[in-house]
Amino acid sequence: MNKHLFPVRVRWLGWAWLCVVAAWLPLGAHAQGPAPSPDASAPGAVRSADFIVAVVNSEPITNQEVQSLALRLARQAQAQGRTLDAPEAKRLALAELINEKAQIQQARDTGIVIDEEAVNQAEAGVASNNQLTREALRQRLQQDGVSVSSFRAQLRNQLLLNRVREREVEARIRISEAEISAFLQAQIKAQAASAQADLNLAMILIAVPENSTAEQIKPLEDLAREVARRASSGEDFAALARLFSQAVDRGANGGVMGLRPADRYPELFVQVAAGLPVGGVSEVFRSGAGFHVLKLLERQQAPTSLLVAQTRARHILLRPSPQLGQAQALAQLAALRQDIVAGKVDFADAAKRLSQDGSAAQGGDLGWASPGMFVPEFEAAMNRLRPGQVAEPLVSRFGVHLIEVTDRRNAPMSDAEQRELARKVLRERKLDEAYLAWAEEVRGRAYVELREPAQ
Template sequence: MNKLFSPARSAFVASVWGVMGLLASTGAWAQTAAPTTSNRQADFIVAVVNSEPITNRDVQVLRQRLANEAAARGGNRPDASELTRLALDQLINEKAQMQQAREAGIKIDSEAIDQAELNVAASNQLTREEMHKRLAQDGIALSSFREQLRTQLTLSRLREREIEGRVRVSDLEVEQFLREQLKAQAAQVPAQLNLGMILIAVPENSSEAAVQAFGERAADVARRARAGENFAELAKAVSQATDRGANGGEMGLRPADRYPELFLDATRNLKTGEVSAPVRSAAGFHILKVLERRQANTLLVTQTRARHILLRPSAQMSQAQAVAKLTEVRQAVVSGKADFAAVARQMSQDGSAQQGGDLGWANPGMFVPEFEQVMNRLRPGQVAEPLVSRFGVHLIEVTDRRNAPMSDQEQRTMARNALREKKLDEAYAAWVEDIRGRAYVEMREPPQ
């Protein structure tokens, strides 16, 4: 199952490969086919960046690609004028950056482009030869495709050279970040609370006089506890709870939201060791003592436990056949006619098969994105429709989910990565503005 785990990559490299994945899809690439003769005749220069032109055709191509990418992400699609502005702006920035890359002597060799081709093909579940056929079917010259890869790799290498080496995260920044995260978590994650309780029961249909007498008795017990009498001994002696005061009335450390709201209201302003006034419920009068409050002093991470069945397409079984097979398996599992673990042991083509497909507890980011996105949408007990990933066809079931404390090392690594990503984004934005500001940009005719 190791191949499912996602390798760490820089923010810039990740963004480049994300763009390439979109470029490699039919929808995003179809508009890059060579323009017709009439289009060439109508083409014109819309801007010049340090003597290098940007044509109306360049803007049209990128505008369509941005539109396709927005559609693939879902949500509101920018209007045509906004897409045109974004496309022209991106082309100007890209042109200025490519000029700087040439000045810096950055070159991408054929071997790097070959590897990029393989990565794009794999991310789209295609062999390199199948991808070439797809490009040809869409009227896209292989040379144009490889030139786009060269551009993306050049820009990535320039950004890594100009920005990544300059970004530093100090230990002091890590500590401050963790303090802020813990404070934010405390506002969302309930504290752990341990209460002691003494119950003075009030039988049903008790008269007002009887209820008053029980109330006075409860008030007396509360006074004794507040005066310093041992709460646990009082609970054993007088509590009428189901356990008759066993464990000294201690209810156990648990998330505060697992206590009745009545108890939380009565103890909200009490310090550890303090005793509440009697509070009335349908069962009777409760005297409560705060035995322990524990706020989480470590960050929590949502972990998911899942299992899967993996079928790898081959000459004997096509991808479509694998999807159809796992669709049948899902129907059998969901209807109760088959056991997921038993089927996984029998047919899964993955190292987890012997464990019934169990992948163990996983932190966010441990699996490749396409797998994790589907997994994260499932509730425990749900089985997803078959998923096609770069490794084959999966059937995924989530068995459990929990919030688990992160180790000190995990917290510090998370903090340092988050801070570095933020600084990289800020440094990148400033760097783009600087390059744009130093470039001579002449706007010609508005793009159409």
């Protein structure tokens, strides 16, 4: 039977990691080679004379800030196959910076504080996503002309934005039980409409020999039409099949072919049966074998069950400590990965020996997991793997991981799971709208003074 996945792959993974990763663009630019600046001038254009172009409440926005963000927006557009000209890039950059300044000020006014450990985790996450150690990341920053202090300040601001957005935007989203029920009913209805039913058909075949002439075919067609008329008039179909059918069994079982999934019948039969009520008799139709008459004895709609894509994975976790720095943990797991991929080391054995997670005794096995069970950075890396693949070492807030996906399946969900995942989908749908409304309110309360345009 044909079942469809419940759409629970929620793209909203939380503000923090989406924004922090998006904030780090110098690495992307470095990796892809130089991209044209928004004004098509040399890279030195970003280092043009600095001056204040706007003031948000009491905080300035400088020309270099606008130029730098405009350059990143142009690179993003280029990577997506779009063109963003210089004036539009600068306009978008200035608007984004005004919004960010206003939102950061609100975060500070409400007492949100980002400690050093949170910034350290964010920096480690950026390094991991670029498959670098923190030391290598800092070297790359220097190559790109970005100081570590300014980069960490940028991360701190992004985390401030994340926290205030999470608090302010999430509070605006309300999802009622009635909305959840309506959403689930729509999902079940859509599945039922697309799922193929099991069919029980009876058939009478009036065979047409190969190479028959039109004169030979005509009486066979007339006979088939007469049989169809009698069957439609209420005569016993099984008796007619035993009397007239030239199928392989000669109608011995009354022409009954048995209850089976629709895809186990010829497509032509399924198409004809689709227009019949239970107990209905078809018009005569022809196939390569001859003329057919069908009766629909039974139609059983396949039961719909909402499914969720689950992943089974295992991992090895090393927690950085004074004795084992993060760079050493990354290097150790990178070397271990090479041995596992080469078949020299068994993943489960290595997990039992090395992993500092509670799953170590089970060879690192984490069991079957539905979406949302792991932290976003872990889940994102896991979702990119095929069964049997081992990811590059990954840094999360818990430490450094080596992940292998062992299997995937579509599993039925309990009523509670269905409602929880429906809530997540509905929440995702409302997040963008809620954020835009909140951002407009914050922007509207801010005092903004525009000065000289960016150059």
